[in-house]
Amino acid sequence: xxxxxEQIAGILDGTVxxxxxxxxxxxxxxxxxxEGALTFxxxxxxxxxxxxxxxxxxxxxxxxxxxxxxxxxxxxxxxAYKSFSKLLEYYNQVKLNKFGIEQPTSISETSxxxxxxxxxxxxxxxxxxxxxxxxxIFPNCYVGDNVSIDDNTVLFSGAKIxxxxxxxKNCVINSGVIIGADGFGFAPNEAGEYTKVPQIGNxxxxxxxxxxxxxxxxxxxxxSTIIRRGVKLDNQIQIAHNVEIGKNTVIAAQTGIAGSTKIxxxxxxxxxxxxxxxxxxxxxxxIxxxxxxxxxxxxxxxxQGSPAFGYGDWNKSYVYFKNLPKLVKTINELxxxxxxxx
Numbered sequence: 001x002x003x004x005x006e007q008i009a010g011i012l013d014g015t016v017x018x019x020x021x022x023x024x025x026x027x028x029x030x031x032x033x034x035e036g037a038l039t040f041x042x043x044x045x046x047x048x049x050x051x052x053x054x055x056x057x058x059x060x061x062x063x064x065x066x067x068x069x070x071x072x073x074x075x076x077x078x079x080a081y082k083s084f085s086k087l088l089e090y091y092n093q094v095k096l097n098k099f100g101i102e103q104p105t106s107i108s109e110t111s112x113x114x115x116x117x118x119x120x121x122x123x124x125x126x127x128x129x130x131x132x133x134x135x136x137i138f139p140n141c142y143v144g145d146n147v148s149i150d151d152n153t154v155l156f157s158g159a160k161i162x163x164x165x166x167x168x169k170n171c172v173i174n175s176g177v178i179i180g181a182d183g184f185g186f187a188p189n190e191a192g193e194y195t196k197v198p199q200i201g202n203x204x205x206x207x208x209x210x211x212x213x214x215x216x217x218x219x220x221x222x223x224s225t226i227i228r229r230g231v232k233l234d235n236q237i238q239i240a241h242n243v244e245i246g247k248n249t250v251i252a253a254q255t256g257i258a259g260s261t262k263i264x265x266x267x268x269x270x271x272x273x274x275x276x277x278x279x280x281x282x283x284x285x286x287i288x289x290x291x292x293x294x295x296x297x298x299x300x301x302x303x304q305g306s307p308a309f310g311y312g313d314w315n316k317s318y319v320y321f322k323n324l325p326k327l328v329k330t331i332n333e334l335x336x337x338x339x340x341x342x
Contacts, residue, residue: 001025001094005057005073008038011090012059012083018073024056027091033058033072042081059084096154098136114151126163144180150207162219168207168229176214179203183218183225183241183259197221199241206230212237212253221259234271246283264299274306286311 006020028037030046033055040059041050050058050070057073061080077083101107102121111129119125120139129143132151137143141155144163149155153171161167162180173179185197201220205227211217212235217225220242227233228247238256239245245257246265255269258277263269267281270289275281282299292306302311320327 003038005075008057008059008087009075012075012077012087014059014075014077014083016073016075018057020073022056022073027088028055030055030058038087039072040080040084042079042084059087096136102139120157132169156213162203164202165219166202166204168205168209170208171205172210174211174213174215174235177211178216179205179211180219181216183221185221185241185259201225201241203227206247209233215239218243228265240277252289 002023002025004020005016005018005022009016024036024038026037028034028039030039030041030049030053033039033053035054035056037055038057039053039055041047041064050060050066051068053072055072057075059075059077059080062076062078064076098118099116101119104121105119105123107113107119107125108127108129110127111125111131113131114133114135116134117131118136120137120141122139123137123141125143126145126147128146130148132149132153134152135149136154138155138157140157142160143149144161146164147161147167149167150169152169153167153173155161155173156175158175159173160178165180167173180203182199185199186194187197188194199219199221201223203217203219203225206229208230209227210232212233214235215233215237217227217239218241219225223242225239225242226244228245230248231245232250234251234253236254237251240257240259242260243257244262246263246267248265249263249267249269251269252271254272257263257275260277261275261279261281263281264283264285266283267285269287270291272290273287274292276294279293279296281293281297282301284300285297286302287293287308288304288311290306291304291308293303294307297303303309304311304314
């Protein structure tokens with residue numbers, strides 16, 4: 001996929017200085033630029049690279065005035081960083097602009113398929129599935145019976161949606177995601193063995209939810225595991241049965257949330273945080289990475305540690321934690337002096 005400087009300037013409402021027909025087919029950092037690549041200059045500390053980069057085209061601000069000769073073609077814009085971000089978004093849209101149904105696929109005759117959809121090869125669409133308009137399902141995906149997927153949602157290769165689950169509009173479900181596997185429900189018997197408790201609920205993803213690669217969201221025992229509108233989940237997160245995550249909450253990789261815990265709106269949760277089950281976490285809560293949460297949390301708390309406690313208190317305590325060997329040595333010396341004086 002190639003673009004000329006003239007085409008790019010048109011997308012960005014910029015002006016070309018150099019060859020308007022210069023072509024690029026890839027993107028690169030300015031310090032790693034190669035022929036045929038597009039780059040950008042937004043941070044002044046990278047300015048020296050504009051004179052040495054081998055990139056074919058560079059996006060720069062309108063206020064940029066070169067002090068030396070520049071080999072690449074320039075596209076001048078109001079804000080180089082925002083313009084490059086806009087171009088990335090445009091490039092991504094073009095890259096994902098697929099339509100039609102590839103073969104082989106298995107699509108049940110009872111399923112309802114919307115307009116302008118894409119279903120990649122080796123995908124399976126079960127009984128009574130409803131797929132909205134402009135949905136893209138990449139190769140090797142599985143969509144179970146009675147699933148609903150609303151408009152503009154994307155499933156990348158290898159995603160699995162088990163039966164009865166509901167996926168909203170404008171969601172992104174990355175490769176290796178499993179939505180709707182059985183929750184971890186087992187009951188011990190008198191012999192010390194475990195009997196599986198049937199998990200007959202489902203998972204609901206509301207609109208604009210992003211789910212990172214290899215993340216798993218378990219179906220509810222009864223009712224629904226619910227991921228509210230605008231939630232963003234990183235890679236390799238485990239969400240157990242009957243969990244509910246409030247709208248616009250973001251969670252980083254390798255976090256684990258045990259069953260029936262409710263997390264509020266607009267929370268920010270770092271990587272490798274662990275939540276015990278049946279907890280209630282308030283709105284606007286911030287939890288630092290590797291914290292362990294074993295109790296209910298009120299709105300607006302900032303926590304760190306395992307078990308987690310107030311972030312400010314944790315920082316103060318850490319001063320003492322790291323100085324414990326020194327403090328013990330001081331105490332021992334004082335005790336020796338005290339014993340010598342007796």
